[in-house]
Amino acid sequence: MDLSFSAADEKFRLEVREFFASEYPADILAKVQNGQQLNKADYQRSEAALNDKGWVAVNWPQEYGGTGWTATQKFIFDDELERAGAPNVIPMGLLYVAPVIYTFGSDEQKKRWLPDILASRTFWGQGYSEPESGSDLASLQCKAERDGDDYIVNGTKIWTSQGHYADWFFCLVRTDNSGKKQEGISFLCMDANTPGITVYPIITIDGSHYLNRIEFDNVRVPAENLIGEEGMGWTYSKYLLSNERTSYAHIAGKRADIARLKEIAGTIQSGNRSLMDDPAFANKLAEVEIDLTALEFTALRALSSVAAGDAPGEESSALKILATENAQAITELFLEASGANAVPFFPDRSDADWNDGSGIPAFAAPSTASYFFNRAQTIYGGATEVQKNIISKQVLGLS
Ligand SMILES: Cc1cc2nc3c(=O)[nH]c(=O)nc-3n(C[C@H](O)[C@H](O)[C@H](O)COP(=O)(O)OP(=O)(O)OC[C@H]3O[C@@H](n4cnc5c(N)ncnc54)[C@H](O)[C@@H]3O)c2cc1C
Numbered sequence: 234m235d236l237s238f239s240a241a242d243e244k245f246r247l248e249v250r251e252f253f254a255s256e257y258p259a260d261i262l263a264k265v266q267n268g269q270q271l272n273k274a275d276y277q278r279s280e281a282a283l284n285d286k287g288w289v290a291v292n293w294p295q296e297y298g299g300t301g302w303t304a305t306q307k308f309i310f311d312d313e314l315e316r317a318g319a320p321n322v323i324p325m326g327l328l329y330v331a332p333v334i335y336t337f338g339s340d341e342q343k344k345r346w347l348p349d350i351l352a353s354r355t356f357w358g359q360g361y362s363e364p365e366s367g368s369d370l371a372s373l374q375c376k377a378e379r380d381g382d383d384y385i386v387n388g389t390k391i392w393t394s395q396g397h398y399a400d401w402f403f404c405l406v407r408t409d410n411s412g413k414k415q416e417g418i419s420f421l422c423m424d425a426n427t428p429g430i431t432v433y434p435i436i437t438i439d440g441s442h443y444l445n446r447i448e449f450d451n452v453r454v455p456a457e458n459l460i461g462e463e464g465m466g467w468t469y470s471k472y473l474l475s476n477e478r479t480s481y482a483h484i485a486g487k488r489a490d491i492a493r494l495k496e497i498a499g500t501i502q503s504g505n506r507s508l509m510d511d512p513a514f515a516n517k518l519a520e521v522e523i524d525l526t527a528l529e530f531t532a533l534r535a536l537s538s539v540a541a542g543d544a545p546g547e548e549s550s551a552l553k554i555l556a557t558e559n560a561q562a563i564t565e566l567f568l569e570a571s572g573a574n575a576v577p578f579f580p581d582r583s584d585a586d587w588n589d590g591s592g593i594p595a596f597a598a599p600s601t602a603s604y605f606f607n608r609a610q611t612i613y614g615g616a617t618e619v620q621k622n623i624i625s626k627q628v629l630g631l632s
Pocket of ligand 1: 358359360361362363364365366367368369391392393394395444609612613614615616617618619622
């Protein structure tokens with residue numbers, strides 16, 4: 234196993250670093266640095282800057298506008314993006330639905346949807362989970378009944394990330410109830426402006442509007458919006474979920490957070506020394522940094538198997554758990570470093586200017602909200618308990 238980068242890869246890294254330093258919108262980097270939430274226009278500008286460079290559709294095949302990069306180049310790109318403090322692209326269109334469209338969609342569907350996703354002219358929402366179907370997704374009940382050239386959709390989707398930004402939804406819907414539950418599921422795309430679709434905000438414990446509940450009330454959807462074959466939605470959705478991102482670990486972002494924590498802790502007084510010299514705090518910080526290094530090597534091992542042509546196996550479940558726990562531990566340390574300044578709670582972080590003379594340091598203002606929001610990492614992308622099931626099945630030879 235070779236975990237080192239080639240000279241060509243290192244040259245590529247410098248090119249990416251230079252792009253973020255000189256061509257990428259500096260005001261978006263500043264907003265992220267100040268803990269402010271980005272709005273839809275920010276994401277559009279961010280993705281447009283990447284698209285101008287030909288770097289927005291990192292995983293797509295070149296014929297549809299992708300980069301044609303190797304797995305290592307993709308890893309380096311994500312690493313540099315996070316190191317610079319730039320936001321990841323909104324995944325629903327570019328990372329999730331587009332590969333399903335170019336793999337299983339018709340030529341007409343590719344022409345209709347891919348160019349708009351590439352140019353960030355349309356944002357998508359992922360309609361999988363339902364109030365009674367999460368980990369056991371195949372039990373979903375949102376129904377699509379054929380009526381002439383249309384489907385009539387009725388049901389509820391929930392926890393739809395940034396669904397209020399979406400121009401389109403891709404949904405798993407039930408088209409048949411007669412056989413195995415997986416076999417009656419289809420993959421349907423819907424224009425968000427279709428009559429009968431209502432998006433309700435869910436305000437989370439951090440005070441932000443990120444999640445939504447979507448009600449479908451007799452929504453008439455043209456049958457031409459069905460991807461592939463009716464009843465094959467489960468297969469397509471598994472493909473979507475297995476569209477592995479070895480960069481899921483977000484290592485560079487975490488490294489930058491730890492470096493910032495050290496810097497901050499060096500300036501905070503704790504008794505007669507700085508917080509950085511407080512053994513209890515320094516210990517916790519060191520543990521988090523050691524865990525991050527272990528995570529990095531796990532990610533590189535997964536990358537090394539991808540580069541060797543193997544699918545990343547249950548490493549991805551281990552990665553998910555390690556990355557989640559590490560991210561949560563970092564937010565806890567930010568909270569600790571913030572001390573009393575973490576107490577004021579700022580529910581709307583969108584337009585906040587933390588250097589507003591309130592005396593609350595920029596790093597501390599969003600720390601409570603960030604701590605709360607990151608609890609959700611244990612749930613999304615496959616809950617921790619479910620990942621542990623996958624690992625134990627593998628270890629016990631039960632799969
Ligand atoms: C921030 C956030 C963003 C999300 N974005 C989207 C989105 O854009 N689109 C979308 O469709 N969904 C989205 N989700 C939903 C997410 O996929 C589900 O919350 C997740 O699949 C868990 O389902 P659930 O909430 O119904 O919990 P449940 O499945 O009911 O789980 C409840 C608890 O039981 C445990 N559990 C469940 N099954 C087992 C088992 N077999 N063994 C052991 N323990 C088990 C779980 O680990 C969990 O602790 C998002 C969720 C969050 C928190």
